[in-house]
Amino acid sequence: MSVENPIQAQRVQSAAPEQGVEELQGVSKSPPPFQLLASPVTPAQQKASSQIDGASEAHDHDGYQELNPAGEFPWDAIVQLGEAKLQKNPTGEATEVLGTIPNGTILVVRAERSGYYEVSFGTKRGFVNALQLQKLSFRISKNEQLMNVMRGGGALKRGDRGAGVGVIQQLLGEISTVIMTSMRGTNFTGELDLKTEEILKAIQKDLKIPQTGCIDQLTVSKLNDFLLEKGYSLEGLELKGLSAVPKATEGVEYNKITTPATLLEGTRKISADEETAFKSAISTEAKAVGGVDPTFVETVGDVKYGKRIEEFLDQYIPAMYDRMAKGKQALRTDASNLHDWGQIEEVAKESKKATDQQFGAYRRGPALSSVGLNARIKDAWENKEKELKADPTVADGWVNWRVQKLLDGHAEIKAIDQLHGAVQSRAVEKGIISPIKAKMMRKYRKELIETHKAWPAFADEGNVFIQRFKEKDVNGNDDKAKGRDYMWNEFRTIIHEYIHTLEHTEHQSYRGGLGSKKGGFTLREGTTDYFTKIAYNNTNKADAALRKKIEGPFNELGIEHTLPNLSTYGESQNAEAAAGVIGFPNMCAAFFLGRTDLYSHS
Amino acid sequence: MGLAHPHHLAIVILLGLFASCRPSAHSQEKSTMECSNAIELFDHQQFSQWHGLSEDCTPSWIATHAGGDLRQANTHWLGEKKQPASFLGLKFQGYDEVVRLWFRGDKTVILEAKYPALKDVKSLLAHLATPTAKLDYYFGVVRNQQGEYVYPDRGITLFMNTGRDNVVKIWVYAPMDLQAYMDEIHYLEPPREQPTAEE
Numbered sequence: 001m002s003v004e005n006p007i008q009a010q011r012v013q014s015a016a017p018e019q020g021v022e023e024l025q026g027v028s029k030s031p032p033p034f035q036l037l038a039s040p041v042t043p044a045q046q047k048a049s050s051q052i053d054g055a056s057e058a059h060d061h062d063g064y065q066e067l068n069p070a071g072e073f074p075w076d077a078i079v080q081l082g083e084a085k086l087q088k089n090p091t092g093e094a095t096e097v098l099g100t101i102p103n104g105t106i107l108v109v110r111a112e113r114s115g116y117y118e119v120s121f122g123t124k125r126g127f128v129n130a131l132q133l134q135k136l137s138f139r140i141s142k143n144e145q146l147m148n149v150m151r152g153g154g155a156l157k158r159g160d161r162g163a164g165v166g167v168i169q170q171l172l173g174e175i176s177t178v179i180m181t182s183m184r185g186t187n188f189t190g191e192l193d194l195k196t197e198e199i200l201k202a203i204q205k206d207l208k209i210p211q212t213g214c215i216d217q218l219t220v221s222k223l224n225d226f227l228l229e230k231g232y233s234l235e236g237l238e239l240k241g242l243s244a245v246p247k248a249t250e251g252v253e254y255n256k257i258t259t260p261a262t263l264l265e266g267t268r269k270i271s272a273d274e275e276t277a278f279k280s281a282i283s284t285e286a287k288a289v290g291g292v293d294p295t296f297v298e299t300v301g302d303v304k305y306g307k308r309i310e311e312f313l314d315q316y317i318p319a320m321y322d323r324m325a326k327g328k329q330a331l332r333t334d335a336s337n338l339h340d341w342g343q344i345e346e347v348a349k350e351s352k353k354a355t356d357q358q359f360g361a362y363r364r365g366p367a368l369s370s371v372g373l374n375a376r377i378k379d380a381w382e383n384k385e386k387e388l389k390a391d392p393t394v395a396d397g398w399v400n401w402r403v404q405k406l407l408d409g410h411a412e413i414k415a416i417d418q419l420h421g422a423v424q425s426r427a428v429e430k431g432i433i434s435p436i437k438a439k440m441m442r443k444y445r446k447e448l449i450e451t452h453k454a455w456p457a458f459a460d461e462g463n464v465f466i467q468r469f470k471e472k473d474v475n476g477n478d479d480k481a482k483g484r485d486y487m488w489n490e491f492r493t494i495i496h497e498y499i500h501t502l503e504h505t506e507h508q509s510y511r512g513g514l515g516s517k518k519g520g521f522t523l524r525e526g527t528t529d530y531f532t533k534i535a536y537n538n539t540n541k542a543d544a545a546l547r548k549k550i551e552g553p554f555n556e557l558g559i560e561h562t563l564p565n566l567s568t569y570g571e572s573q574n575a576e577a578a579a580g581v582i583g584f585p586n587m588c589a590a591f592f593l594g595r596t597d598l599y600s601h602s
Numbered sequence: 603m604g605l606a607h608p609h610h611l612a613i614v615i616l617l618g619l620f621a622s623c624r625p626s627a628h629s630q631e632k633s634t635m636e637c638s639n640a641i642e643l644f645d646h647q648q649f650s651q652w653h654g655l656s657e658d659c660t661p662s663w664i665a666t667h668a669g670g671d672l673r674q675a676n677t678h679w680l681g682e683k684k685q686p687a688s689f690l691g692l693k694f695q696g697y698d699e700v701v702r703l704w705f706r707g708d709k710t711v712i713l714e715a716k717y718p719a720l721k722d723v724k725s726l727l728a729h730l731a732t733p734t735a736k737l738d739y740y741f742g743v744v745r746n747q748q749g750e751y752v753y754p755d756r757g758i759t760l761f762m763n764t765g766r767d768n769v770v771k772i773w774v775y776a777p778m779d780l781q782a783y784m785d786e787i788h789y790l791e792p793p794r795e796q797p798t799a800e801e
Contacts, residue, residue, distance in 0.1 A: 018728045065632035065725030251677075299703075366676065373700050374674045389716055390770045391763035460742070460793035462678030464690060493796065501677060505686045512684045525794070540771075567797050 001309055009562040024255045045584050058396035076141035077117065078150055079135040090116035090127040098124045102314040104151035108578045109133065120415065137227040139580030142281065143167050146220055151337030155216035158197050163277040166190040167580045171348055172199050174584065190273045245361040253363055253504050259593050266585035274581055279579040282526070283562030284571060292422030296428055303351055307418040313403070313414050313440045320449035325454035329467055332381065338468040339486060343552040344370040344377060350550055354539045355502075359531065363502045364593035368464060368494055377494065380465035384453040398452040399441045407433065457493055462496045466490060466544065485564040488541075490565060491550050492511060498530040503528070507592030522578070528569030530579070533572065544589060622722060623773055642664055644774055645687070646695045646715060650729035654757025654777035659670060661690075661705035664713070668692035680704060680787040682742060687711050695711070712775045720769050722743055730756065740792045755782040 036229070079101050088096040090113040099106070109120040116127035140146050147166025149155060156165060169188050189196075197213035198220065204211045207222045215556035245262050248254065254263070270278065298305050331337040352367040387394055407424060409412055416422070422429045441448070457466045468480050471482040503524075511523035541563060548555045579587045582598065589595040636680050637659035640644050643652055647794055663698065674687040691700040704711040734750035734785060751760040761771035775787065 135610045201695040260741070366674075373670070373693060374676065375691070376676060386717060387770075390768065391741060391765075394741055394744050398742075455795060456798055457796040458793045459796070461789070461791075462676060465793075496796075505679075508684060508686070509678065569797055 015516045029477050033470040033472050044211070046331045047341045053229040053310070062198050073112075074108045074110050076136040076138065077107050077119075078134060078136060078141075078147075079107065079111050079128070080134050081132050084128045084132040086119070086121050086124060086128060087116070088126055090114050090118070090130075098126045103126065103580070106147065106151075133220070134224075135228055135369045137224050138576040139167055139171065139222060139227060140224045140523050142573065142577035143580070146173065147214075149215060149217055149220050152217060154163050154287065155212070156192055157214045158194065158214075163190070163273070163274075163280075163581065165196070165272055165297045166277060168200075168220075168223070169196055170580060170583050172196070172203060174183055175203065175223075175226065176347050177525075186288070187432070188274065190271060190572075205290075214534065215328060247356060247360040248363045250364045251366060252495045254593050256594075259595075263593060264585075264589055264595070266298065266583065267595070267598055268583060268586065268587045270582050270586070270598070270601050271477060274600070275601045277581045278578050278599060279519060281581055282316050282522040282574050283517065283518045284519075284574060285524060291398075293423060293426075294418075296421050296423070296426070298432075299418065300419055305416065305429070306436055307415045308419075308432065309407075309413065310436045310439070312416065313406065313436065313574065314443075316406065316412070317403075317440060317444045317451075318447055321444070321451050324456070325447070325450035328381070328454050328469060329450065335339075337470055338379075339470055339483075340552075341370045341375075343487070344466075344468075344490060345533075346552060347490050347550055348494045348498075350546065351491050351498055355498050355535045357532075359499070359502065359588070359592060362588060363504070365498065365501045366497055368501070376462060376497075377464050377466060380455065380457060381453055381469075383465050388453075391394065395445075395449050396513075402448045402452055403440050407437065433480055444577065459497060466493065478554070479562060480556055484551045484561055487550050487552060487554065490564050495535050496528055499528045499531050499535070502592060504590075504592055504594035507591050507596055510590075510596040510599075519574075522571040522574040523591075526575035527587065528576075529572035530575035531591070533566065603758075610784070611747055612627070617740060625637075638667075640774075642717075643692050647696050647718060649720070649758060649774075650726050651757050652774065655710060655775055656796050657776055659776070661688075661703060661710050664703050664710060665690060665692065665748055668694060668701070668703075671759055672705075673704075680789055681784070682788055682790075683785045685786065686743050710776070712773045715772050716770070718769055718772050720772075723767060723769055726760075726769075727751075729762075732759070733760075735783075737788060738790060740790065742791055743795075745792070750788075752780065752783060752788075 002084075006536045015318045076520075080103065082103050082390070083101075084105075086101055088098055099121060105121070106121060107117075107119040107121065109117045109119055112130065113127065115130050117130050117133055119128055119133075120124070136150075140150070143164045145162045156162070160323070166188065169190070173188070183308040192215065200215070200219065201211040201213045201225075204213075204219060209218050212219070245260065246481070254260075296305075346366045346432055350371060352364075356364050363598070368376045419426065424430060424433055454467060454469075457464070470486075471479045473479040507523070512521065514520035544557060549558075575587070586595075586598040590598050603649060633682055635660050636656035640652075640659060641664065643649070646663040661672055664670075670690050670692045672688075672690060677686055677688050679685060680687045681751070685706070687704050687706050690703045690705075692703055694701045696714070699716045702712075702714040704714060716793070730751075730753050733751040734754055735752040736749075737750040737752060738747050739750040740746070741749075741761070741763075746764065749762045749764070751762060753759065757775045757777040759773040759775075760769045761773075762768070763770050773787070778786075
């Protein structure tokens with residue numbers, strides 16, 4: 001059985017609004033009538049995968065199973081070892097095969113189940129044997145030149161130029177500081193010149209692969225593995241030699257005069273080509289294929305565009321309500337159903353420590369507090385209730401917001417848009433969408449209001465709002481595994497929010513003037529989330545003392561517990577790709593020290 | 603003994619100069635009174651008589667008055683120019699919610715009270731007359747169009763509910779022109795919802 005579109009990797013960026021995510025999408029090799037989105041996850045699949053990936057079933061065993069890093073989805077992967085079967089179920093036993101995926105296809109992996117990865121291919125969702133997919137670093141997967149090499153499109157050799165060469169040069173420079181000190185001083189020319197060739201040969205020797213001096217498939221693959229093996233420790237301060245630098249004074253940002261020179265080590269002036277590549281990396285603007293808007297095809301495979309959209313919303317909205325909001329109102333009547341502010345305060349302290357460990361030389365601030373007059377961590381549900389009390393008509397806006405957000409940014413809606421070549425802002429598509437939206441708002445008004453109140457977390461005017469609901473086990477007791485998940489999620493959330501407070505004012509002004517989709521959102525949320533991953537993943541989560549502090553009353557030593565998956569802004573991938581272009585030291589110096597000149601060649 | 607020595611004379615002249623540079627005891631007292639009066643009006647929600655925070659109603663004065671500590675302040679930003687500003691939570695008698703003091707250095711930017719429960723909104727609106735500007739603001743995720751009633755010359759802004767019969771937030775500040783208000787204070791930013799695994 002074949003699927004509709006053989007896929008060739010192509011980067012297509014989302015037209016979603018503020019929280020829009022960037023996806024790596026598969027498109028037809030021939031000029032496609034539309035593009036196909038990879039791997040949205042249905043509520044049912046989400047439920048199923050969370051049971052496997054999450055902690056809910058893992059705490060029955062002895063010993064920690066998988067502590068560091070926690071699962072992080074989505075990520076990019078390339079099909080290797082020949083064609084891959086797209087199966088209906090994650091099993092080696094007889095199961096329906098939905099199609100075959102060609103070697104070299106780029107996919108987005110959304111979840112893992114029993115040795116299989118959940119992906120989408122064309123309009124079908126299914127599972128691929130994990131052995132057939134190679135995980136890709138975002139530095140590699142977001143670069144077309146390198147992905148062409150990975151797909152077997154030919155090696156880059158002496159004299160070749162391009163953003164991919166630049167990314168490799170940047171990486172060689174960083175690797176050189178780790179494994180081959182004598183190789184520092186890479187030229188960041190964007191051209192595979194003699195010096196780059198020499199360094200490549202030396203690295204290839206170290207990696208025990210043929211010393212071709214070219215950027216070939218095997219070399220990119222090995223460098224990719226090196227990046228993934230290092231996780232985010234490559235960017236950690238320990239390797240950059242900054243651990244010895246005194247921590248910045250709390251609450252004070254450095255300026256151009258007071259910045260210690262040590263903090264600028266490893267930064268460099270970028271070239272005009274690199275600036276262009278950097279701007280492209282941080283941009284989240286929709287880019288139509290060939291610069292032409294897609295042609296809208298209302299009926300695909302005998303199913304109309306509107307029907308697909310309506311069916312999805314009709315299924316998704318009540319399922320979202322069930323997962324997030326059902327029964328929550330009743331829980332508010334008893335304070336014992338809510339997580340304790342004191343424990344959240346402890347988590348916030350650990351979030352600050354983990355962040356300062358990585359970035360404290362650049363800047364430090366007061367920990368976000370959850371208690372007292374200056375609490376910045378607040379109760380999301382309570383906040384929404386107050387809004388509703390002050391202005392009951394605000395509920396209309398909530399209902400509109402929840403449906404519009406799905407239409408703007410949900411992966412499944414984007415997949416449908418891609419499938420039909422739809423651009424929702426155009427008159428024809430708008431004419432189809434508007435009545436569906438109105439119908440959904442009427443039909444699920446109550447559910448949408450409650451879902452909005454129960455939304456897990458948001459930030460507003462310098463405050464962080466979180467939900468405090470505890471989850472119960474079948475006996476009505478606090479579910480300890482879910483309690484642990486909650487605390488680790490808060491740990492990550494508060495790291496993210498704390499990093500926001502460390503952003504240099506010059507950087508705020510710079511990205512504020514960029515425009516959201518031209519990189520403003522990436523430099524705000526994407527970079528913050530990228531740094532969050534670095535702080536989170538470089539925390540030793542196997543440390544029993546730390547686990548006790550974070551998990552508090554839910555800590556059970558000796559009980560196996562898999563940490564919850566990270567949910568990240570798609571734009572963190574853009575930020576990571578941007579670091580691959582200009583270097584991690586430049587990213588840090590710009591964000592924490594206000595050295596935004598390091599984003600530019602002039 | 604006279605002050606015949608030239609050095610002594612110089613000292614006297616310098617003292618005189620310093621003295622002339624200092625505010626008089628009277629004017630200092632007046633400033634404090636103005637600030638004190640303003641804070642009293644704020645505390646009692648008597649905004650129909652409001653004419654702005656006085657210039658020397660400093661962050662430290664307000665913090666001390668409300669029993670706060672400026673060292674506990676956090677940082678965010680305000681204004682269309684997105685200039686950084688510190689904020690401190692304070693407890694004022696007349697408000698259930700924590701009042702935020704926003705400041706930049708030694709200059710108070712705004713005092714912000716959420717859900718002020720004003721007794722007679724209609725009368726207050728009549729007293730303040732036509733706003734200089736009606737701007738958009740975000741009430742949670744909902745953009746309230748032209749619900750931010752700005753009276754910059756009186757140093758007060760009312761954030762009206764959709765029905766325009768209730769005030770959901772109030773800002774008071776030193777009188778200024780509208781442009782300065784837009785640049786330094788006006789805030790139009792929706793909340794950031796964190797992504798969930800299912801998005």
